[in-house]
Amino acid sequence: MSDKDANATMRFPAATLGALLLALLPVALPAQVDPLKSPACAEALTALQQARAQHEGAEAARARAASICLGSPELPTRPSRVMQAPIAVPGPVITPPTASLPLPPLTTVPLPPPVAVQRPPTPAHCDGGGCWSDNGQHVQILPPNLAGPNGQCVPHAGLVYCP
Numbered sequence: 001m002s003d004k005d006a007n008a009t010m011r012f013p014a015a016t017l018g019a020l021l022l023a024l025l026p027v028a029l030p031a032q033v034d035p036l037k038s039p040a041c042a043e044a045l046t047a048l049q050q051a052r053a054q055h056e057g058a059e060a061a062r063a064r065a066a067s068i069c070l071g072s073p074e075l076p077t078r079p080s081r082v083m084q085a086p087i088a089v090p091g092p093v094i095t096p097p098t099a100s101l102p103l104p105p106l107t108t109v110p111l112p113p114p115v116a117v118q119r120p121p122t123p124a125h126c127d128g129g130g131c132w133s134d135n136g137q138h139v140q141i142l143p144p145n146l147a148g149p150n151g152q153c154v155p156h157a158g159l160v161y162c163p
Contacts, residue, residue, distance in 0.1 A: 001156045035068070035069055035070065036069050036070075038068075038069075040068050041068050041069040042066045043074070044061070044065035044069060045065055045069065046063055047061050047064070047065070048061040048062055048064075131160075135155045150162070
């Protein structure tokens with residue numbers, strides 16, 4: 001007998017056997033036939049060319065040839081634009097306020113009386129020192145637009161000439 005473990009000698013043949021089976025696996029499986037080279041695909045393509053030449057039923061022949069030659073059992077569907085349904089948000093619920101105590105009637109504040117604006121005295125006679133008003137007061141300044149009985153007065157050389 002030897003010092004070697006009996007299981008160690010069994011591991012090598014098991015690993016070799018596994019590798020051998022994996023190598024032979026593609027040979028054991030039946031070879032897949034390319035659907036583009038199948039006789040059914042050739043017939044479908046011939047039918048499609050005839051339909052295109054006659055301008056009739058080309059779309060149906062194209063769909064049939066695509067399903068046979070490309071291996072698609074059903075027609076592909078177009079993806080929808082919206083992946084998710086729109087979210088519906090309910091509107092806010094607004095409740096009217098409950099009836100509270102009635103408000104007191106608005107009181108109107110009376111408007112203040114109009115302010116009386118005193119008109120300046122109208123000059124009746126002017127000289128170089130100022131003008132005399134029609135109520136007898138002497139005004140020291142000469143108004144800029146002094147009008148006489150016949151038009152605009154003009155100051156000249158210390159006197160005011162009124163037409």
